[in-house]
Amino acid sequence: MRGILVTLSVLFAVYTVLVYGVGDRLDTDRANSGIRSGMRVWQERNCQSCHQLYGLGGYMGPDLTNVASLREEPRIRTFIRYGTGRMPALAVSDVEMDHLIAFLKWVDRSGTSKVPPETVHWTGTYLINEH
Numbered sequence: 001m002r003g004i005l006v007t008l009s010v011l012f013a014v015y016t017v018l019v020y021g022v023g024d025r026l027d028t029d030r031a032n033s034g035i036r037s038g039m040r041v042w043q044e045r046n047c048q049s050c051h052q053l054y055g056l057g058g059y060m061g062p063d064l065t066n067v068a069s070l071r072e073e074p075r076i077r078t079f080i081r082y083g084t085g086r087m088p089a090l091a092v093s094d095v096e097m098d099h100l101i102a103f104l105k106w107v108d109r110s111g112t113s114k115v116p117p118e119t120v121h122w123t124g125t126y127l128i129n130e131h
Contacts, residue, residue, distance in 0.1 A: 031106060038103025041096045050087070055113050061087060065113035068105040076101060 031039070042048070050061040057063075067076060077097060083089035092100065 032102075034099050034102045035106045037096075038099035038101070038106075041092060041100045042103055045090055045092070052113070053107055054111070063113045064104060064107070065111070066108050068101075068108035073101060076104065 047064075048057040050058040052058065052063040053065050055063055055065075079087065080090050080092065080097060080100065
């Protein structure tokens with residue numbers, strides 16, 4: 001019994017070192033300060049009122065979850081800088097533009113937008129089926 005307790009304690013200690021010590025260095029997709037700044041630009045410019053991420057948000061514009069892998073970066077920059085028919089041109093600095101693009105690329109790497117349309121409420125929120 002004592003041997004099992006010692007073994008479990010040692011394994012717990014090793015696991016703790018791996019998760020809290022080495023694990024942070026292995027997580028290369030963590031949002032850096034540029035990505036977090038890009039998220040702030042997204043929020044401050046109220047992009048979610050027209051666009052969605054993961055199928056959630058406004059419906060005036062397209063879902064931008066995977067825009068970074070679907071469109072070339074110069075094209076995305078042009079859309080943001082000059083707008084289109086219904087999208088206004090965003091007056092953002094070059095640094096803000098870089099951060100917003102970094103945020104969109106980070107979102108793109110995190111997954112795909114496969115939220116079924118029937119699970120999204122007209123307000124842009126996710127419906128939870130409570131049965």
